Amino acid sequence: MDDQERSGIAEAAGEDEGVLHAKFGRRAFLGTTAAVGTTVAVASHGRLLRSTTKPVVRALKPGGDPAPGLVRVKEQVFDDVCANNCWQTCRIEAHVRDGRLVKTAMNPFPETRYNRICLRGLSHAQWVYHPARLKFPMKRVGPRGSGNWRRVTWDEAVDTIATSMTSIRGRYGSKAFAIVSGSGNYGSVAGYGPSLLANVFEATNIGLAVDEAVTLGGFQVGLGSSWLGGNEALDMSNADLLVMWGNNLTEAQVQGWHFVADAKDRGATLVVIDPNFSVTASKADKWIPLRPGSDPAFGLSVLNVLIGEKLYDEAFVVAHTTLPFLVRDDDGMFLRAVDGKTILAWDPSTKSVGPADSVAHPALTGRYTVDGVAVRPAFARLAERVATWTPEYAEQFTEVAPSDVRWFARTYAATKKSFIFPSMGIDRWNNGDLNGRAIATMAALTHNFGQPGAAIGIAGGAGMFMLASAGMEAPTGTSAASLPVMAAYQAIATGKTKILAPLDGKNPANGVTKDPVEVDWPIKAIWFNKSNGISNVQQSKRFLDLLKDESKLELVVVSDSMPTDTVRYADLVLPTTHWFENDDLVATITHPYVLRSERAIDPPFEAKSDYAAFGLVATKLGFGQYFTKSEAEVADAIMVASTAALGSAGPSLLATWRKTGVVRFTPPDYVGNTGSVFETATGRLAPYSEQILVNYPAGGWIPVSAGVDPLPYWEPPIQAWSDNPLHKKYPLALMYEHSRWRVHTTWFDQPWLREVNPEPYVDINTADAKARGIAPGDYVELFNDNGKTIARARVSGKMRPGMVSLPKGFQRIQTKGDTGYSDVSHNWINQRTMNGSYFDNLVDVRKVVV
C-alpha cells in the first residue's frame, strides 16, 4: 500500500505508525524460465485415492538427552478455532512460545477427512500482532470519518453507551437503539453477549439479510437448500454427479474441494453452472456458462425436459409431493373435503375424488369438475408452466445450448447419486429464491436426495442454529426486534420503513400482507460488533453519507480488532479480542463438530471480548446478573443446554465435549431428508405450494389466493438484464468475487497475502476493454448512478463479455480515491426475499488517472 493508505489506517488506529507496507520486487520471486516437461513415467494404471494423510516416516523415540549439537524447544499448543465467515471453521493449533503466538497449524479432527486449514488461517500471527491493531477505547475528535481520535477509558466508554441507550429509550423507545452483530466471529459466546443485551433491553437487531434467497426458495418446496437440508460435506465424495451451481467452492469454501476431487477420482462427473470461469469451473467435466441472472430460466428448461421426457419418479411424486393434489382453477388453492382440511385427489378408478393420502393411483393430468368447481391436479399446472420452457425457448434467456440442457436433465435424472450444491453465486440476485425453487423441484421430481451421495446442499453440521443458546439469550422473556439491513437505511434516514406486516397485526405465522406497509421505526444509534457494515452494506456510499449526517444517528459505536471502514466512521471505538484471546465455542455447517476454542494468548493493551464489553454495558444498565459467568462457563452452559435437547444421547456427548473439546451431534455419514414427511404445511414436498413463504418477518407467508405464484417461475433480474433501460447506460453486469485472499473483509491487511494480492483488480473481457480504451493494468473506475469504485483492470479472455467481476473485501483506504467496492451496488428491495442482490448490478467502466 502507499503512504496515503498507510497514514490513513494509522490515523484510524490512533497511531503514528501505520500498517507496514510491503516492499517487494515484482519479478524477483515469481519469474521463472522453467515449466513442465515431458512424461517420464510408465503408462498410468489409474489414480490412487488420497484423502487422508498417512505418516510417512517413523517417529523418534521420546525422552532422553538430545544428542550433542541438538536442543529441545518447548511450545504450548492450544486448541483454537478459526471462527470465520467462510464457514470452514478449521481447528487450529495455536503455537505459543513465551506467551506469544508464533504460528498456526492444522489441528486434526476425529474424522481426519475434515482436517483443514488455509492460507488465511496460516497467517493469524499477522492479524494478532498487526501494527494497526486497535488498543484502547477511542472517541472521535471532529466530524465522523475525519480520522482524529482521543483515547478514553473503558469506564467512560461504557458510561457513554449506557447513557445513550437510556436516553434514546426515553425519547424514542428501546427499539431506536440498534445492535448490528455481523458474521466476523461465529463464536457462540461472542454472539451470546450482544444477543442477550439486545433481548433484555428490547433493542433492534439489524440483521444481515443475505444468503437467504436460495434457501427460501428451497424451503418453499420443503427441501431446504444449501446448508440446511442436505448431507454431510464429506458425502460429496460419494456422489456420481456433482453440480456446483453458483458455487465457487475452490475459493469461497475451499475445504469442500477435496471431497469433490475424491469423487472425480472415483469417476464422478462434475458439472459447474456459472457465468464465470472460476477455478471450480476449470475442474469441471462440463461447464455451463449461462448468462448471469438467468438461472431460474435454466432451471425451468431442465424441468421441461424432466417432465416432457417423463424422467421423474412417478411413485415418489404421487406419494410424497403435493403434485397429485387437486387445485381449484378459481383461486389456486387445493380442493378440500367438506371438513375443510382433507386435501383431495382424483381417483381415475372411481372417477371421483378421494383423500389424496388414500387414493392409490391419483391422476396427475386432466381437468375435472367437483361440485361445480373446476380443478386440475397440481402436476398438470406444473407441466403447463414448464411446457413453454423448452430448451430452445430458454436459450434466448440463458444462452445455453439446448443440447446441454437435455444432456444435463437426462444425466441428472439418470444418476440417483446426484449432489447439487447451490451457493451464493445464485443467491445474490433479486430472483435468487426462484433458483432455490427450481432446484428443489428438480429434486422433488427425481427423489435424488436422502441417500449417500444424493443431496441438495450440505448440512449435518451443528451450526449456530442447532446450539440451544436461544433460550439462554432471552432470560427475561423479552426479545429484540428484528429489522433487515435492507430496510434499515430508511429507518435511520426517516424514522419510517416499509416492510411486510402480519395480517392480524401481531403474528406473521397467521399470514402477512402481500405488499409492504409503512411503519414507524426510528433508529437513533447503532452498536456494530463483528461487523464491517459500512464496507459490506448495499449502496455503501449512500449509507456512508447517511452516517456523516450527524443529525440522524446520535451514537455510532464500533467494536473491532482492526481499523476497518466501519471503525473509521465511529463515534466510539472499542478494541475487541482476536479469536484466540478469549475462550469460546464454535459450530458450523461444513463439518459436523462443535469445537472448543481456547484463550491461547492474552489480549493486547485494553482489548476486551465482545462478551465482556457488552457485559460491562449491561451491568451499567442493571442487567449485570446475566454476565457473571466467565466465557468458558458460558460455553459450558451452552453445551449443557444443547446436549440436554438431544435426549438420552446428551450426557455422553456433553462428557466428550468437556473432555476433548470436540464433539458431533449427528451420526457419522449424516444424510438429510431421509424421511418421507417434510417440513411443509402439508408434510409433502411442495413444488406447487398454496402459500409463499417470505423471509421477513420470520415465519410469514402469503396465500396464493392473494395473487402470488404457487409454482416455480421466471422473473428477470431487477437490474442486470438487457431489457432494463438502465442497461443502455450501464451495459456491464457486475459480480463480486469471493477470492481466496480474504473472507469478506476479514484478513484485509495481512502482509503476506497482500504481497501476492496487493490491490483490487477487476476482471474485464478483452473486447470490452478494447472498446473502452483500457489496457491491461490500467486503473479504471466502475461507475453507475450509485457511486464509483476504482480498481486495476485485469484484461483477458477469462471474463464473459458484458460482465465484470470485482473482488470484495479491500477497505476504502486500500483503493485509489478512497472508494468502496459496494459503492456501486444498489439497495432495491425484494420484499419477498429481503435479500441483498449484490450481483444483480449494472455498471460501466472507464479508465481513470489516479
Place this chain on the structure above:
Amino acid sequence: MKTTELTYPANPYGRHDEATYPKAKWAMVIDQDRCIGCWSCSVACKSNNNEPLGLWWNRILTVAEDPTGLDVTATGGIDEPVGEYPDLALAYLPVNCFHCDNPPCTQVCPVAATYQREDGIVMVDWDRCIGCRYCLIACPYNMRVFNWSVPEQVPANADPANLDAYHVGDWAKPPRPKGVVEKCDFCYQRVDQGMQPFCIEVCPGRARIFGDLNDPNSEVSQLLAHTSVTQVRPDFGTEPKVYYIPPKQTGGGARTEIAPLFEDPERRYLSGTVVES
C-alpha cells in the same frame, strides 16, 4: 492445551547433514489436477520458515502461454486462464526447490555453503554463505532467493541476535542475516523428527505428497510406479525430485487440452524428447 517438545539443531544457522534417516531419498509429488492454486502451501511455508517480506520459497505459477512466467500486477498472468471466453483452460504449477539428485547449485558454491544431505535434501549453511549468488544463477529453475537487505517481517523479528527472541515460525528458522541465500529445505527440522514438511499437511486439495523413494511402499513410490508424472525440464539433467501429476481437467469441457501446450515444439518451455517406458 498441550506442551510439545521438538528437537532442533542448537545452531540453526549452521551445517546440518546429520539426518536421522540417511538411507531415505525424499521426494515430492504434486497433483496438478487437485491443485486449485490457493497458495496455502506457499503461505504455510512462508509462515513456518519465517521467510522475510518479499521472499517466497514456494510459489504458485499459473500455467500460461507466456513462458516467462507471472507478474503480480494486473498485466501478468496470475489466475489468468489460457484462451478466450468460453474456450478457456486453467492449471497451476506450485514450485519450490526440487532437491535435485544432480544439483547444479551445490557444484558452483565457492565456499561449500550449499550442500546435499545423504537423504537428498539440498541445504544452505547460513554461517558460511558469503552472498555471492552463484547458486542463484546456477539453479535453472530460479528457486533460490536472496536477502538483499536485513530481513523484515510482520510481526517483527524481535532480536535476530538472540535465538530465543520472538520470531514467527519454527524455532529452528530464526531471522537470517542480510546477504545470504535461502530456499526450500523440505522442512528438514520436521522431517528429522518424523513429521512431514509443513506444506504437505496444509494442502486443502490433498494435492501434495511427500515420502521416501527408497521405500517401495511409500505413497510417492507407488504414485511414480502407477501414475503418469512429469518434471520441470528434466532435460537439464538435474534429476529433480519433485514430480507432477499433470492436470487432466482444465477447461470445464470447453477446452481440456492444456496438455498439448506442453507438446507444442514451438513452446520454449518444452523439452525435445519424450521418454516412455
